């Protein structure tokens with residue numbers, strides 16, 4: 001193992017574990033909640049505390065690197081992926097779960113160089129599961145190798161999705177109609193667990209067969225994409241084309257056949273782009 005980004009990977013693991021400890025402790029305490037882009041897009045003091053911890057530490061250790069992070073972006077920082085080594089951070093994925101003490105909450109740290117994802121670290125804070133993937137080196141959960149499901153038949157699939165932040169009638173209609181299309185096609189089930197990154201980790205682990213979403217962000221996707229690819233899975237655009245990290249939409253599956261079937265069934269919900277805000 002090892003490789004040129006070993007020190008960065010080790011730093012990501014250590015920070016995800018430290019952040020997870022803070023989040024676990026804060027989960028049971030009172031929280032001050034604010035809203036961002038919609039009444040369902042939440043942020044707490046802990047999101048800010050954890051993001052500051054991660055960014056300060058990484059900026060000190062790797063001063064020439066660049067950073068994209070959820071709460072910095074919410075405060076107006078631009079999301080641009082340049083060829084420079086770039087960290088892509090979601091301090092708490094599943095903030096709504098966190099607010100309600102629903103124990104499905106993660107820290108996600110992705111790392112890209114030359115616009116290519118090198119590694120991803122996702123820590124399930126309450127179940128203390130550390131998911132990692134490194135380009136060319138496989139994907140693991142607490143040291144156990146991950147492998148996606150080989151299912152190709154939509155009528156035998158367990159599909160995961162997330163609602164996304166918007167609640168206007170037109171968006172909700174499209175969201176529900178997409179779910180309906182998959183259920184009509186015979187999917188065994190469609191689940192919404194409240195964390196894009198942990199849903200994507202289920203896909204990597206083979207405990208779900210497909211995932212799709214409109215309205216997620218590059219910090220929900222970066223780390224998970226490496227983990228899924230290293231577990232043998234497919235991550236693509238909802239059009240069926242290659243993944244675009246900044247496009248706010250994704251289809252992922254254990255097999256290309258399954259990903260294409262899902263992509264074909266979906267109607268597009270246009271959320272704009274992370275790099276055009």
Ligand code: IPD
Pocket residue numbers: 042070090092093094095096162163164165193194195196197215216217220
């Ligand atoms: C969000 C959650 C949510 C999903 C959104 C994500 P956050 O992340 O994963 O379930 O619907 O698309 O942005 O705001 O909790 O980090």
